[in-house]
Amino acid sequence: MSFRLSYRADPGNPWFSWQYVRDNSDTILAALRDHASLTARAVLIAALVALPLAVAAHWFRSLAGPILAFTGVLYTIPSLALFAFLAPYLGIGAITVLSVVVLYALLVIVRNAVAGLSQVPPEVREAAEGMGYGRWGRLLRIELPLALPGILTGLRLATVSTVALVTVGVVVGRGGLGQLIFAGFQNNFYKAEIMTGTLLCVLLALVLDLILAGVGRAITPWLRGGAR
């Protein structure tokens, strides 16, 4: 099935080339900026929607089943199919990409936040109640801080997978670094362009993950040292 093409041995098509990076720094930076901003916006929007949903699922047990089932079904739907459903209505562009990646990030954050909230020990909850905390006070002062590790895990997973998922946006012409990867493939399989896009993608995921891990460490000082 596979056939070998002669230009694969051509030294004119290296896997990486600083020459290419220098000559196309504008395009590369623009793609990187687009990718980073799409990711940041998507995770932010997803977090803003997901946390209230998680709290609702936590407070009202009857809502937890439907919310988790909905996110589970959504996760089974392939990303390309989601693009296919939304593109005819939202058109070609950033809105469609954002909607799709927000939906996926949403469910990762909701699941982890619900897990985090449900792991708060019942004794702690009772103690808080005994100290006179109301529903909101208990949520804000006791439960959310204790669920922070779970929430942060969700945010990190969502961020990393969003970075990878944004590349699928090439199907509507706004794939960030995916645009670079795909253009390289179409430009006679220009390896340096594909590789630059890929490396930047993985690097971006790594950097964002490390930033979130650092923020997580900074805001959960009680987890540092000791047994963990």
Added chain:
Amino acid sequence: MSNPVGQAVLWLNDPLNWTNPGGVLDRLGEHLSISAAAVLLGCLVAWPVGLWLGHSGRGGGLVLLVSNVTLAIPTLALLTILPLTFLGFGRSSVVVALAVFAVPPLLANAYTGVRQADPEARDAARGMGLSGGQVLRRVELPLAVPYLAAGFRTATVQVVATAALASFVNGGGLGQIIRAGFGLDIAAGGGQIIAGGLLVAGLAVLVELALALVERVVTPRPLRPARRRANRRAADAVAGT
């Protein structure tokens, strides 16, 4: 006529769209054969490694690393890079690219499946004089079946879903219908795009339901409640908690 959903229904109701060369039936066959090959390859690699790591109790970090790294690699990147390597253009590179994404759930579940085996059962087996390999084969492996089944289901659904992206590199599969729709003008192709989306999503959901059934059948009755735990534990392993 301007309603895309109406157009999609129309598109799906045209028998030629199903039976033409490159029609739905052709694409469905491609989609299924690519996915099956990718899952098979993933199982051949991930299960032995995962079972062995779980048996020896080492390599938990490796399992985690594999999950985290593959999460960060865009599917599109692997699909475009692999044909340019020694794999060459064609089906083999697509299958390998998809198999890479099947490995993490298979590996994590195989590892956790063996790790969670009751230590007392393991000790008893050793006391009966079973060697390490025999313990793995006769005690740990049967106890890990619910986990293996859960991992298989997760991996397969993911591969079937991801296989739609093979269309980016003309790798065939149902995604090709969506791509062709985007190739048309959006006003004209909207119906076909949605029809393709429905087919891809429908297949993924069908596979998920079918495998849920299979998972239930292969799991021995006493181990059945373990399934939920298996999924959760594997998710925890991936999440790194």
